[in-house]
Amino acid sequence: MASPIAGNESFTNVENLTGQVPVLDVNELNVSNLLTETSTVTAETRISALKPSLEGLTVAAVTGSVTYAANTISVSDYDGSAAVSILLPAATAGTVVVHAQGVDTNHATAADLTFNCAGTDVWFTGSNIRTTTGGFDTSVADETQLVYTPEAGGATTNLLTVGCKIYFWCVSDGTWHIAADLSTEPAVATGEFAFAA
Amino acid sequence: MASPIAGNENFTNVENLVGQVKVLDVANLNATTLVSQTETVNQQALLPNVKPSLEGLTVNPVLGVAAPNYLPGINRTTYNGTTASDVILPAATVGTVVVHLQTVDPNNANAADLEFDCAGSDVFATGSVIETRSGAAATFDVSTEGETKLIFGPEAGGATTNLLTAGNMIYFWCTKAGEWHVAADLSTDVLATTGTFQFAA
Numbered sequence: 001m002a003s004p005i006a007g008n009e010s011f012t013n014v015e016n017l018t019g020q021v022p023v024l025d026v027n028e029l030n031v032s033n034l035l036t037e038t039s040t041v042t043a044e045t046r047i048s049a050l051k052p053s054l055e056g057l058t059v060a061a062v063t064g065s066v067t068y069a070a071n072t073i074s075v076s077d078y079d080g081s082a083a084v085s086i087l088l089p090a091a092t093a094g095t096v097v098v099h100a101q102g103v104d105t106n107h108a109t110a111a112d113l114t115f116n117c118a119g120t121d122v123w124f125t126g127s128n129i130r131t132t133t134g135g136f137d138t139s140v141a142d143e144t145q146l147v148y149t150p151e152a153g154g155a156t157t158n159l160l161t162v163g164c165k166i167y168f169w170c171v172s173d174g175t176w177h178i179a180a181d182l183s184t185e186p187a188v189a190t191g192e193f194a195f196a197a
Numbered sequence: 198m199a200s201p202i203a204g205n206e207n208f209t210n211v212e213n214l215v216g217q218v219k220v221l222d223v224a225n226l227n228a229t230t231l232v233s234q235t236e237t238v239n240q241q242a243l244l245p246n247v248k249p250s251l252e253g254l255t256v257n258p259v260l261g262v263a264a265p266n267y268l269p270g271i272n273r274t275t276y277n278g279t280t281a282s283d284v285i286l287p288a289a290t291v292g293t294v295v296v297h298l299q300t301v302d303p304n305n306a307n308a309a310d311l312e313f314d315c316a317g318s319d320v321f322a323t324g325s326v327i328e329t330r331s332g333a334a335a336t337f338d339v340s341t342e343g344e345t346k347l348i349f350g351p352e353a354g355g356a357t358t359n360l361l362t363a364g365n366m367i368y369f370w371c372t373k374a375g376e377w378h379v380a381a382d383l384s385t386d387v388l389a390t391t392g393t394f395q396f397a398a
Contacts, residue, residue, distance in 0.1 A: 050244075051247070052246050053247060054325075054380065055246050055322060056246065056326075057324075057326060061336070073326065075334075075335060101335065102334040103333070103334050157387075161386075162389060163383060163385050164385050183385040183387065184385055185387060
């Protein structure tokens with residue numbers, strides 16, 4: 001038999017050949033069967049511009065300043081009464097970290113909540129996070145912190161409140177992508193997010 | 198050269214071969230390159246861990262409350278907690294998306310449950326996560342193997358503080374026959390401190 005890889009223009013044996021590939025049926029390749037046929041793709045699919053779902057993540061309750069675990073929803077009791085500094089795990093491709101806000105951030109002290117990248121990790125340049133003043137803050141090159149500041153005086157109008165989530169996910173080692181589900185309540189008018197170096 | 202299709206167990210030529218396939222660079226296949234390389238994939242992509250958008254979905258007629266058979270697409274309900282609603286999902290076939298749109302606040306004092314039941318032998322993907330409330334705080338319930346129900350229980354007494362309220366959506370989508378992935382857009386109101394979701398067998 002002539003080598004099927006000798007030319008690309010008359011690749012008549014590809015139907016037979018691809019039928020032998022156990023993982024991917026290339027001859028019938030489409031998204032549906034791709035995802036059903038390959039557990040690797042199913043389990044590891046992360047797209048830089050698409051916020052991942054929560055499926056497959058572990059849930060953990062956390063208190064105070066801690067290092068978040070990879071592939072975990074960390075439910076935080078931060079409420080603004082004391083500053084909390086979170087260290088993210090190393091940004092390795094495929095990793096997802098979710099901060100879930102367990103309670104409202106309405107303590108009169110209005111202490112900050114800060115997320116810090118580990119080591120030389122950075123936010124993806126051009127990441128956007130909603131904030132009250134100016135609508136959004138956009139990360140610039142090499143920024144490594146994300147700081148949330150609630151309104152002082154015990155306001156119950158902050159954009160980070162019970163049930164809100166901040167997502168960090170990695171598709172390229174060393175860089176975190178970010179998205180957030182923040183409050184859309186009509187009364188929300190306070191609270192600031194800002195990227196920082 | 199020996200025929201590469203003579204055996205399946207030592208398919209060393211596959212790296213060369215797939216490099217010849219013009220449409221998909223299978224040798225470097227991952228979600229990023231896949232999506233960028235093919236318009237077909239762009240249009241049809243349903244990924245197990247990414248909540249689908251509403252684009253292309255049919256907005257179905259409003260069905261009854263008691264035991265509606267949901268259809269693929271967006272399903273609206275008038276469930277408000279007055280009486281129990283036992284939703285039956287369609288068969289989980291690859292590519293199907295079902296969305297529950299909560300059109301009103303479930304604040305009736307009866308606090309009857311809203312339940313989603315998989316059809317036939319369908320199940321929720323193990324490890325599916327749904328937000329819930331416990332002691333006024335946010336927490337999550339995680340599905341275990343073989344669970345087929347998702348149950349919402351509003352706060353009794355006519356509370357207007359439930360995490361499921363008007364405008365919220367629950368998404369079910371299928372990338373593997375017989376299995377639903379689940380995600381939800383629930384309330385982010387500071388007052389949304391009640392109501393429970395849980396998976397069940």
